[in-house]
Amino acid sequence: MKGTQLGEFEEVVLLTVAMLHDNAYSVGVLEVLDEHLGRPVSLGVVHRTLQRLEEKKLVVSRFGEASAERGGRSKRLFTVTYEGELALREARRIRNQLWAGISETAFGH
Amino acid sequence: MKPKTFQPPRWAERLIGRIAASHLQEEILGDLFELFQKRNRRFGLFAAQLFYMLDIVLLIHPRLWRRAPEKVKPSLYPANSSTPNPIAMLNNYIKVAFRKLNRHKSYTVINTVSLTMGIACAVLIFSLVKYHLSFEDFHTGKDRIFRIYSELHGEKIAYNTGVPNPMGQAFRSEYAVAETVGRIAFLPKRVVSLPSNNRFEEDIAFADPEFFSIFNFPLIEGSASHALQGQNAALITEQLARKYFGHSDAVGQTLRIDDSLMLQVTGVLADLPDNTDFRSQIFVPFGNLQRHSPWMVEKDWWMSVNKEMQCFVRLKPGISAASVNTTVLPAISNTHYDKEASKYFRFKLQPLADVHFNMELRGKTDKKNLYTFAWIGFFLVLTACVNFVNLATAQAVARSREIGVRKALGSQRGALFWQFMTETAVIATAALVVAVALAYLSVPVVNQLFEINLSINPFNDTYLLAFLGSLLVVVVFCSGAYPGLILARFQPVVALKGKLTQSSPHGFSLRKGLVVGQFAISQLLIIGTLVMAHQLRYSQQANLGFEKNAVVIVPVPDNQTSKISALKSELNRLSGIENVTFFDTPPASDAIGRSNIQFDTRPEHEQFMISIKAVDNQYVPMFKIPLLAGRNLNPSDTIREYLLNETAIKALGLKTMDDAIGKAATINGRRGTVVGVVKDFHFRSLRTAIEPLCMTTRGEAYGSCGLKINLSDMSSTIARLQTEWAKIYPSSIFTYRFMDEDVERLYKLDNVLLRLIQAFAAVAIFVGCLGLYGLVSFMATQKAKEIGVRKVLGAKTSDVLWLFGKEFLQLLLIAFLLASPLGWWFTNNWLRDFAYHIEPGPGIFVLAIMITMFVAFFTVGFRSIRASLANPIKTLRSE
Incomplete structure (x- = not known):
């Protein structure tokens, strides 16, 4: 199925959602990414990625409570689904396998 | 801190509110607000505002305004069953379509018959046009083949298909632009005698051997290189060989032409294709002309032009006709004539493709007529489609309950639309099949009228097949799309309550427009028919200035x-x-x-x-x-x-x-x-x-x-x-003909045209009437109650009739206003070809509107009388 294919940025965003656990919403994700990737990420990109992940059913969303900090508007909170978890584990497994196959001398330059 | 300074720009918020999809707005605006506050604290107001705008610009993406996907909404059904697969539904669509068509028999019949008539005419016209356009298209390198013709510049320019006899030789030997040059002289109706003493009248062509390297008329017996080389050689077609010699070998047999030539058949040509204007079946070496008809080749004479003495050339590749027309041919005029005569005798190249169509150079068919036919065919199909749209939109209201139920059960717009299109496709396909059969049956009549050899066989004619395929698609979409959309758009609640009426102002005016269009087409054709008939009667009965009755003409061989x-x-x-x-x-x-x-x-x-x-x-x-x-x-x-x-x-x-x-x-x-x-x-x-x-x-x-x-x-x-x-x-063979037939022959083509246009006008009127009848019957059922009430309140039958009549009278008059100027323009264009012609007076136009009015009222009246005679008790009690 097409939906299980994870793009690199999608994987990073999905991991961030998992990391933020109960407080994963767009601005939160944006800030974490800014910090970890070391490059500015635009809000639009985060939005679209989250939407795409939701369409692929890797995350589900719900509205949180409204807060004054947001001008009286509520957050959309994201949670990783079981499919999301599987996709992350699959991606990790593939990476690990590939790493395991690399010999010590491969980077001998 | 004053809260105001923390507000992001208002216009930006409004912009997002305008463009962002509703389910995203809350989140986006919240995010933007939060980021703004944070940045304001960290970098200051100006930077925050700058970032804010940058963020908005970067947000712009189709996803921003895309509506929420349906599947995100909670649904009672499993997610993947909510969009029906139209292919999987096809079976059901077809089943329902057949039930529907069975139920509404008159609707089905009217639509099928009118589409059949329209399509049959279109198929015939298409085949006719294609047949004529295919003339001489089978010769290799046909783009380089030309006929040299003469322009005689007197007071007016006269055109002649022939050239002076020495032209071929001059073109061949003095200039190096032609690959091959072939002279050919056509002599119609010569007597051919066989050794068995049977005699036949045939058209003979005297041709250079090069003629056969210019044109593709393959030999099936005898050698191509010596085909017309010997003095007494003759080539005949396979058909003639069979006619003359039966099954015995034609090659080596002798023929006598008139009294002057004894020839030996040296080769047999494959039968001439239907789509060539070269109809001579006996070819004789050009040199024999000297012995047979010396007057045609009298002393290498540049001063006479005979239309049967023609010259065809195939130019070398890369040489353009225009350059030959501007350099070589004028040079020939200048070298072979004195100063005075060279102004008079000018020569030009005529492309082979033009030979069949150029009426000034004895072409067989006027392209103008073909275009007229193509337009008529288009209009006929259009009228049939209009019928369909009219009836179907009218019917749509009657089907509102069905649509309502379907929608309530979860049918989507697309599904309803395609269901209706399937219905249309079933009708159109049936009509197409019948139409092709009809066209096939009427081919002999058309062939006889035009004296051509047309055949319609969709199974070995890819063009026709492609035409039929595209015609089907066009007809289905033209007639099905609009009513389909109307049907699919019904609001289920309104439809179920049965509150839909046909008086939705938009739909009704469209239908009126279509009826006007139909009437206009019919009237246009009627006007055309009347004017043509008048002109032809005028031509044939006009005082030609001589007596033509009781005169027999006998040729003197x-x-x-x-x-x-x-x-x-x-x-x-x-x-x-x-x-x-x-x-x-x-x-x-x-x-x-x-x-x-x-x-x-x-x-x-x-x-x-x-x-x-x-x-x-x-x-x-x-x-x-x-x-x-x-x-x-x-x-x-x-x-x-x-x-x-x-x-x-x-x-x-x-x-x-x-x-x-x-x-x-x-x-x-x-x-x-x-x-x-x-x-x-x-x-x-x-x-x-x-x-x-x-x-x-x-x-x-x-x-x-x-x-x-x-x-x-x-x-x-x-x-x-x-x-x-x-x-x-x-x-020789005795033939005779009457003088008045001779005069008639001058107008033969016009008579054929008249007959065809009459037939098409009849079809158009018939199709229009069918549609009208359907529409009126529908109105009658719709208005049954109204009529009942009116009658109970004391309306007379004539009043009720007027109820129907006034509506159509209005439309008819509007159509007349459209059709008469157009008709006047078209017929005047046609009449301009005649130096002596009638002036289409108002009488013709009045007659045209009278005919349509009569036919329309007959159609409308027939159905509306029945409606108005119905017992009001019955119509009012039924619910």
Whole structure:
């Protein structure tokens, strides 16, 4: 199925959602990414990625409570689904396998 | 801190509110607000505002305004069952379509019949147009094949398919632009005798061997390289070989042509394809022309142009016709003529593709007519589609309950639309199949009308198949799409309550527009038909200026003076024959030669060309051509005296007719005296204006004999005529024809056109009426209650009839306002081709609207009388 294919940025965003656990919403994700990737990420990109992940059913969303900090508007909170978890584990497994196959001398330059 | 400073720009918020999809707005605005606050704290207000705007710009993406996908919404059904697969539904669609069509039989029949008629006409017209466009398209390198034709620049330019006899040789040897040059001379109706003494009349072509390397007429027997090489060689087609020699080998057999040529068949050609204008089935070496018809090749003469003496060339690749037209051909004129004549004789190349269509160069079909037909076909299909749309939108209201139920059960717009399209496709396919069968059956009639060899077979004709396929798609979409959309758009609640009425203002006005369009098309065709019929009747009954009744024309195969005078004296003795005359062409004939004239003592040739008729002294009295001045010709066999017509006198600039009498004139190089002036008569068809004409005695040119016969004993007279004729011309075949048929033949093509347009007009009216009938029946059921109430309240039948009538009367009048100017324009364009034509008066237009009105009222009245006679108790009680 097409939906299980994870793009690199999608994987990073999905991991961030998992990391933020109960407080994963767009601005939160944006800030974490800014910090970890070391490059500015635009809000639009985060939005679209989250939407795409939701369409692929890797995350589900719900509205949180409204807060004054947001001008009286509520957050959309994201949670990783079981499919999301599987996709992350699959991606990790593939990476690990590939790493395991690399010999010590491969980077001998 | 004042809260105001923390507000992000208001306009940006509003912008997001405007463009972002509703389910995203809350989140986006919240995020933007939060980021703004944070950045404001960290970087200051200005930077925060800058970032804010940057964020908005980067947010712009289709996902921003895309609506929420349905599956995100909670649904009672498993997610993947909510969009029906149209292919999987097809079975069901077809099943339902058949049920529906079965239920509404009259609706189905009306639609199928009207579509069938429209499509059948379209298929016929398509095949006809394609047939004509395919002429001569099978020759290899056809783009490089041209015919050289002559332009004779007199006062007006005259066009001639022929070229002077030495042209071919000059073009071949003096210039290196042509790959091959082939001369060909066509001699119609020669007598071919076989060793078995059977005789046939055939068209013969005298051709250079190169002719067969220019054109693709393959030999199936004999060698191509020596096909026309020997002096006495002849090629015949397979068809002729079978006709002449049955199953025995044709090659080596001898043929005699007229009395002058003995030939041996050296090869057999494959039968000529239907789509070629070369119809001669016997080809003879060009050199034989000298022995057979020396007058055609008289002393390498550059000064005469015969339309049957033609020259085809295939240019070398890379040489353009335009360059040949501007350099080579004018150069030929300049080298072979003196200064005066080279202005007069100009030559041009005519592309092979143009040969079939150029009416000025004896083309067989006018492209204009083909276009007219194509338009008519288009309009007929359009009328049929309009019918369908009209009926289907009217029906849509009646089907509102069904649609309501379907929608309530979860049918989506797309599904309903495709369901309706399936219904349309079923009807259209049925109509198409019947239409092709109908067209197939009517092909023999069309072939007979046009004397062509058309065939319709969709199974081996890919073009036709492709046309049918696309026609089907177009018809289905044109007629199905609009009603389908209307159906699919119904609100289920309204539809279920049955509150939909047909008076939704938009739909109704569209339907009115369509009816107007239909009426307009019918009226246009009726006007066209009436004008054509009037003009043709005018042409055929007009006073042509000569007597054409009870005259029989017999060809004279051999114009030796002794034989002609023998025939004359024999015929004069026959009792049933009142008068005998010999001439080259009958009074009305498009085949007439023209030449220059030098009058009296004037030093120069006149600026105009004069047509020449060779006639004996009995011609003028027999055809009762009035003599206005001077006297008739004296009997003679050589050119001594001339008769001129009135137009010639005017063209010469003479004040009175008597001024011409007794003066000398040199016409076509022969000197004679003008002895009389005749009243103008239409010596060609009415399409052309009367031109200057001279008549003179010239025995060697007589090719026909006209006989005034006593009609009371016609058949025995003709039998005796035949015996006498056969005694003098034992080796020829006797044929005869009546003068009035001859005149009719000039208008044959027009008559065929008239018949076809009449047929198409009838189809258009019929289809229009079917639609009207359907519409009225629908209105009648819709208005049943209204009529009931009106009747209960005391309305008379006539009042109810008026209820229906006034609506259609209005539409009809609007249609007339559209159709009459268009009709006037089209018919005037057509009439302009005739030098003598009728003026389409208001009578024709009034007649056209009367006919449509009559037909429309008959159709409407028939159904509405039934509606108005219905017992109001019945209609009111039913619920």
